[in-house]
Amino acid sequence: MSKFADRIARVQPSAIRDLLRYGDDPSITSFGGGYPDPALFPTVELQQVFSDILATESATALQYTASAGLPAMRAQIAKRMSEGGTPTDVDDVLVLQGAQQGLDLVAKLLIDPGDVIVTENPTFLGALIAFNPYQPEYAAVDIDEDGMDVEVLEETLRSRSDVKFIYVIPDFQNPSGVTLSLERRRRIVELAEEFDVLVLEDSPYRDLRFEGEQLPTLRSLDSENRVIHLGSFSKILAPGVRMGWVSAGPTILEKLGLLKLAADTQSSTLNMTAVTRFLETFDIDAHIAHARVVYRQKRDLMVTTMAEEFPAEVALTRPEGGLFTWVTFPEGFDSAAFMAEHALPEARVAYVPGGTFFPTAERSNFARFSYSGQSDEAMVDALTRLGGILTRTM
Amino acid sequence: MSKFADRIARVQPSAIRDLLRYGDDPSITSFGGGYPDPALFPTVELQQVFSDILATESATALQYTASAGLPAMRAQIAKRMSEGGTPTDVDDVLVLQGAQQGLDLVAKLLIDPGDVIVTENPTFLGALIAFNPYQPEYAAVDIDEDGMDVEVLEETLRSRSDVKFIYVIPDFQNPSGVTLSLERRRRIVELAEEFDVLVLEDSPYRDLRFEGEQLPTLRSLDSENRVIHLGSFSKILAPGVRMGWVSAGPTILEKLGLLKLAADTQSSTLNMTAVTRFLETFDIDAHIAHARVVYRQKRDLMVTTMAEEFPAEVALTRPEGGLFTWVTFPEGFDSAAFMAEHALPEARVAYVPGGTFFPTAERSNFARFSYSGQSDEAMVDALTRLGGILTRTM
Helix, strand or coil, X not given: CCCCCHHHHHCCCCHHHHHHHHCCCCCCEECCCCCCCHHHCCHHHHHHHHHHHHHHCHHHHCCCCCCCCCHHHHHHHHHHHHHCCCCCCHHHEEEECHHHHHHHHHHHHHCCCCCEEEEEECCCHHHHHHHHHHCCEEEEEEEXXXXXXXXXXXXHHHHCCCEEEEEECCCCCCCCCCCCCHHHHHHHHHXXXXXXXEEXXXXXXXXCECCCCCCCCCXXXXXXXXXXXXXXXXXXXXXXHCCEEEECCHHHHHHHHHHHHHHHCCCCHHHHHHHHHHHHHCCHHHHXXXXXXXXHHHHHHHHHHHHHHCCCCCEEXXXXXXXXXXXXXXXXXXXXXXXXXXXXXXXXXXCEEHHXXXXXXXXXXXXXXXXXXXCHHHHHHHHHHHHHHHHHHC | CCXXXXXXXXXXXXXXXXXXXHCCCCCCEECCCCCCCHHHCCHHHHHHHHHHHHHHCHHHHCCCCCCCCCHHHHHHHHHHHXXXXXXXXXXXXXXXXXXXXXXXXXXXXXXXXXXXXEEEECCCHHHHHHHHHHCCEXXXXXXXXXXXXXXXXXXXXXXXXCEEEEEECXXXXXXXXXXXXXXXHHHHHHHHHHCCCEEEEECCCCCCECCCCCCCCCHHHCCCCCEEEXXXXXXXXXXXXXXXXXXXXXXXHHHHHHHHHHHHCCCCHHHHHHHHHHHHHCCHHHHHHHHHHHXXXXXXXXXXXXXXXXXXXXXXXXXXXXXXXXXXXXCCCCHHHHXXXXXXXXXXXXXXXXXXXXXXXXXXXXXXXXXXXXXXXXXXXXXXXXXXXXXXXX
């Protein structure tokens, strides 16, 4: 039988996939997936929007359209980005099948086998899954409470001539929950200019800040169109409509548009029409303001419960937004083995063991917990059960 | 500025893209895009389906789900394929963002730079657009009224050791409208076995047969899981929901599932739920039966009008289904130049010049016309105008 392409050696089942399965077992309380709280979906509004569209403009909404996306949707996205401090024109925006598609298309645009992508260490597993088929090498730069260490980044860029882009999740990073400081945002853009590389800014959680001050996007700090910005409606509207976008300079955006056409022709005309109408008709900022209150309360509950129930030597981040906290167990602890041997069978709790978030050398003593997907009661019960077993076994 | 990956040399704007733009100019009658007739969209049924889903199951329909697609949708697709003569299990099916995504993912799975894809000559431009970034070479095998010439195919497979797969559109081929004969279907599967290559069967028009007998899929003739089958709801339901699928053997399907996860996480949960509910609730076969009547009448009208109004030396195919007829002008005629100089400015008519459908050596004297997208009156008027200018200039 014909053999697969060489790139397929890099395409393997991942921990995230298995973990999403635990989410379907009702006896398991899963903190695994980055699922938004379904109680926050604007169901009534979407019902009205879909009903109106199918009643009055189904001939266009169910038909093919331009691969770049509906101009009215791109205009709404440009308006929101501009109002959020990143001046953006309708022609700077391409609609995507979720921000995930942007990770695929940007790697397809830039990466020849052996090219280097600089990432945060740890970084988003879904990005590694998207990048891997293009056979990059990774240079993983450690993070602290202010995000990527820019001194290590500078050393990395100085020592490697084959870096194509720096991948960064500046707001409430996945998996760590930390936010890149303003000073470091500026420094990353400066370094990109100095070393002539691009920056891929992935910010699906940006609007979900529930404390502290909003920081400028890297794209807004960039005067050379070096920053490619990915955004998403998955966390502020609903993931099931699969709507994200990329904003970039014209040369890059034109090529990404051609790659979008090649990959899937276009995103759903119906869903683009619906999201556009939602944005035109309803106040998404009021909707997001409510989501922020909910997620803040959930973060507080998770952080407080973990502090009370987990052994004192377990550390965790206190994110200012987004969906995740990052738990650090003592050196030598194996969070994957603990999950298989204790958390799942005894506590009936799932999380994401941290190992696979490290692109170059896995570390065993971390775990990602999402506070978005469980009710308060289920969260407290599950974390209490887990804390008991941690105390007993550690 | 960082340079693009090598593959981007193969990513260029295409004729299809420019032509889709003419479709937006109301003064131009376009036979260009393969747009289904919007009067056939089951608007009322879809309105009911979306309304029901958003009222009763929005928490799951707007949420993330498994990247392979909803099991209930995969089951409906397997049932339809099985009833259509291709025994298919729910586990043999992966939901895609239109069949176009299957073209991208299959090339991603199989093609290293320089590997050979055998295609029909001419073939679907969208497939070349999907394949090109993986840097294949093409071996284009001429077609006649029974589809791909299997003797030339055999010579090709014998003379080239680097063929990865044979790409074939067996039913009402795009762009030519011809259908692959049963004998040749069997022969292609035999040759794939003999020369140990795969077959990519792309059949988005299969259900739109309006005369003649349905022929078995290549996948149903294959006992070694060498055939990868792509299907689509774009032409039988609506393109704007972006729903297609791939059916293949387990080893291939598992890898395609991982590539789907990497590319865009999953297709829209909402749209998958809606299409599933539509298939469970309504009689799609009755809907398709109606579409067949409409398209048959449109084909008749186009073929008859062209025969009456075009010069006698212009030949055309009479497809038994699908959306396209293929027009052959005399040797030396340049259909692209004629369109720019006469068809667009004088007749206000657009079609797709045939050159770009030929993967290896463009031929100038062909054109693809779609009969699906225009009203009867607009079609006759436009073809009459075009015929007058053809008669005058040829």
